[in-house]
Amino acid sequence: MRLYDALTAYSCTDAVPMHMPGHKRQAQDYLIGADLDITEIDGFDNLHDAEGLLRDAMVHAAAVWGSTHAAFCVNGSTGGIIAGIHTVAGQGGTILVARNCHKSVWHAIELCRLDPVWLTPPVADECDIFTSMPPEVVEDALTKHPDARLVVITSPTYEGIISDIAGICAAAHRRGVPVLVDEAHGAHLGFAPFPHGAVRAGADIVIQSLHKTLPSLTQTAIAHVQGDLVSYAAFLRSKNIFETSSPSYLLMASCDGCAHLLADRPELIADWHAMLADFRAQTAGLRRLRVLAPAGADVFAHDPSKLILSTRGTNLTGPALMTRLRDEFAIELEMASGDYALAMTGLGTTREHLHRLADALAAIDATLDDTPAPATLTLPPPPEQAMRPADAIAAPKALLPLEQSEGRIAAGYLWAYPPGIPLLAPGQRVTRAALDAIAALRERGVELKHTIEVIK
Ligand SMILES: Cc1ncc(COP(=O)(O)O)c(C=O)c1O
Secondary structure, eight states, X not given: OOHHHHHHHHHTSOOOOOSSOTTTTOOBTTBSXXXXXXXXXXXXXXXXXXXXXXXXXXXXXXXXXXOSEEEEESSHHHHHHHHHHHHHHTTOEEEEEETTOOHHHHHHHHHTTEEEEEEOOOBOSSSSSBOOOOHHHHHHHHHHXXXXXXXXXXXXXXXXXXXXXXXXXXXXXXXXXXXXXXXXXXXXXXXXXXXXXXXXXXXXXEXXXXXXXXXXXXXXXXXXXXXXXXXXXXXXXXXXXXXXXXXXXXXXXXXXXXXXXXXXXXXXXXXXXXXXXXXXXXXXXXXXXXXEOXXXXXXXXXXXXXXXXXXXXXXXXXXXXXXXXXXXXXXXXXXXXXXXXXEEOOTTOXXXXXHHHHHHHXXXXXXXXXXXXXXXXXXXXXXXXXXXHHHHHHSOEEEEEGXXXXXXXXXXXXXXXXXXXXXXXXXXXXXXXXXXXXXXXXXXXXXXXXXXXXXX
């Protein structure tokens, strides 16, 4: 039985709720969803020790995504990622991490007192975004760091760039090292006709935000654990540490409902994919703006649901395009940076949404002039990791204007959010190259702080 149906049936009974939560299922106009919001009462299982309704729902979800084990996460991919890293490397050690990882990875590095080795994928020619992580980069790092305990890769990225996870897993698994894929942006991957995702590619831990691209409430995510290198029981133990002991039944019913929708209505995925193809055809004739479909040697695959709107070579920056779409056309994008803006679609996207975006882009396009594109922004390699992040955070700090921080060891983060990838991070020595890259990003309209904490 779907969890939603069980909750709805229960809400129609006259059972007296002498248990949490305090609203006692009394709907109020300031309280949404109270009628279905219960706690771990008889018959409704317990997420942290699932052996009934919730276990069945998660077994069903694993079958839908094709993994061995699936666990609902109610603290987003953030909680799942921290739990995944803690499972494998909770007691310290070296981990290999894609440089374009989310801040949750950083927070796990801090908490577990890890020593990160940064892996940098190439930057795209047509836009300042990271491309796929080459398996050879991972292979090389594994050879140089035979003590590495885990590889952490973001795939797809915020912009939809997918890496060759099967190739990366082959390199890591040869050495007995597990791979965690942050697939927060790719819960829909693997559902035809979208490209395959990290579950099929054999990653040991795959964390997906259901809420980012699928119809599910904000905060819902799912963790897949498979293979012999990571124990599912150990993962659940770690997840227990980082998630509330009172997981919301509304959120869990949303996870379950999402899994059933994918299983029962595959045509919705096909429609979404077809709409995206139509949108790309409709916008192919733009004169100056471009909807990118990254390809080429550095791109293993691209998720077409992410619409990268390039302003390169026009007199508009990415953030300015985002503002015009909002102010003139009531279209709110996900993010903008440098010379692109990102329109994120999802299973709930309609043809009307895409037509409005295509029409708005055509209208803006007609107003633009050609401008020589600025030089491609090459992000410098991550600064030297002079200290373990956890030690840098614990050290006495001083706040400095960025421009005066060259040569100092950062004790805090400097990041643009979204996408939440730090440009400077605790324990890294601030370099001239990093400061120049930050200044160049700022010139392109990216909002960044002007100060940073450094070690005294
Ligand atoms: C690449 C990436 N990973 C993880 C997360 C965290 O996901 P959640 O918001 O579900 O916690 C985000 C959020 O934006 C993200 O962009």
